Amino acid sequence: MKKMWKGLGAALCVALPFIAQAPADAATPAATGAADQTLVQRGAYLAQLGDCAACHTAPKGKPFAGGLPMNTPMGRIYVTNITPDARTGIGGYTEADFARALREGVAKDGHNLYPAMPYPSYAKVDDDDVKALYAFFMHGVAPVQQANRESDIKWPLNMRWPLMFWNMAFLEKGAYRDKPGKDVAWNRGAYLVQGLGHCGSCHTPRGVAFQESALDESGSAFLSGALLDGWFASNLTGEHNTGLGRWSDEDLRTFLKTGANRHASAFGAMTSVINNSTQAMSDQDVAAVSTYLKSLSPVGGTGAAAYTYDPQATKVSLDRPANDAGARVYTAYCMHCHGVDGHGFAPMLAPLAGNPNVLAKDASSLINVTLNGTGDLVIDGVPSPFPMPGFAAVLDDQQIANVLSFVRAGWNNGAPAVGAAEVAKLRQSTQAGR
Incomplete structure (x- = not known):
């Protein structure tokens, strides 16, 4: 049983979303009418906050056309095309289809997406931001006809129907709601970290079914650090030694914008996050994320005494x-x-x-x-x-x-x-x- 859960967890971790099933002659639902360029630009910014390019753009490939190979213990997979091409991308998706895939992990044709697509986090994205993201992917991204390659994941781990039960157990539907007693900056930061930023996807430990152990600060394991794909994603709570306890607000804001500060430098997957996402954040959003993260109570760590330098x-x-x-x-x-x-x-x-x-x-x-x-x-x-x-x-x-x-x-x-x-x-x- 333990081996079965381990294999299932690996499969859930590696498969990617948005495999379009639209026929070749399908009309692009969003193609009717002129695009609102303000909305498209806002959607482009939100796509950066969600770091969509990191997974869906291959090195030297066309933006969002997929094709990035990823090696896994279960076999090689290839990232999918999320351009508005009607044949091979998501051009056949209506806004409702897009919202359902983004927030519920269900594709246009009804098949379940693997939670490598962080839809448990994107479930918190509000309607206005979904609308802007849809406008960007339909009108701000060039359509690319590039067929999606099948993964090498074998039966039975490639079956999708069990994900219906996974969603019933672990998917919390509903957009983020401001927490009473918290100011605007804290709530904005919480919305970004828990939602589009999907920080918990890497930084929160997983359970036996590969579910995140907590989806917000109400869970003690939230952002306490986790092992993923050969890297240990750092503790983002206020823990003194292994977390952000010794980081000032300025230290954290500098790291998000540049990937380095007086305490540490980004490496591994975090390099891509800095390059494709956080450096593009507005100063106001960076400050909001820092406000929220710096408010988290210290958890995790090693239990060692507070670090002091001794050379x-x-x-x-x-x-x-x-x-x-x-x-x-x-x-x-x-x-x-x-x-x-x-x-x-x-x-x-x-x-x-x-x-x-x-x-x-x-x-x-x-x-x-x-x-x-x-x-x-x-x-x-x-x-x-x-x-x-x-x-x-x-x-x-x-x-x-x-x-x-x-x-x-x-x-x-x-x-x-x-x-x-x-x-x-x-x-x-x-x-x-x-």
Whole structure:
């Protein structure tokens, strides 16, 4: 039974939405009448808030035409076409069809979408924003005739009918409603984080049926951090060590706009979120998101004492690197960017001392980024000058375990050591198909 749930969870995680079933000669419902350009522009902004391009635009591909390959334990899948092409996209969708797919996970022809499409979050999107999104996808996106490729997921995990029961159990219908006693900024931030931003899709732990353990701040697990696709999505609550407890409002706003601040830098999937979504947010919306996140009570974490910086023991190790295998690797490959003091050169080069990702109990993100590096942060069209390189071809599993154990113990970080077996497992899963 445990294996069955694990397999079902993987399948739910990887399949993608909006496989259009319209016939070739289907008229585009939204094509009648002139488009309201103000509404289209607003929809374009909302699509950025929802980070739609990250999944539905392949590298060097046409916008929203799909085709992005994704490797999963169950087989390879390909992201779907959500342009207004009537044959291969969503051009046959009426606004009601679009709203139902977006908020309820049911396609035009009635088949259920897998919740890799974050419709449990999009259920909170209000009618006005759905209308604007529909206007954008029908009138602001060029139609592209590009057929969707079938996934390699085999029967019975590719069956969709069980999702009706999944939705009955876990989908909470109804747009977000302002919470009484909270100001405008807090409610706007809550609406964005819980809805279009779908932050919980990555940052909230999942249950045995792959459902998010909580959909808002009323649940204790909400945004407390979660393992997903080889990365550990950070704790976004007020937890002091592994969350946002030591981040000021300005720190958080800077991170959302640039992907880096004095505490940490974005990597993994968060790089795409910064590049395609949060940097485009208005200052007012960034402030609202920060207001909401900074209000969340601290949960999760490791239970360790509040972090305080102490360089002395680490300095001694680095003075005599021959006595510590991890220190030897750090001196050779890491110190020129991250410094003897562990402060790096923030925000250009990430600090390691007190970095929430370093302090996290789960070291998956550290292992993954050390093996594979990370993509460029591209802010206002300018790539970051010092992206993290990958060391999979340079360092073996034991060397990576040694250096990460050194970093997690250094500068009073006090995080658990990393084992070579952990590195080997992630190397195998992340290098497959490369």
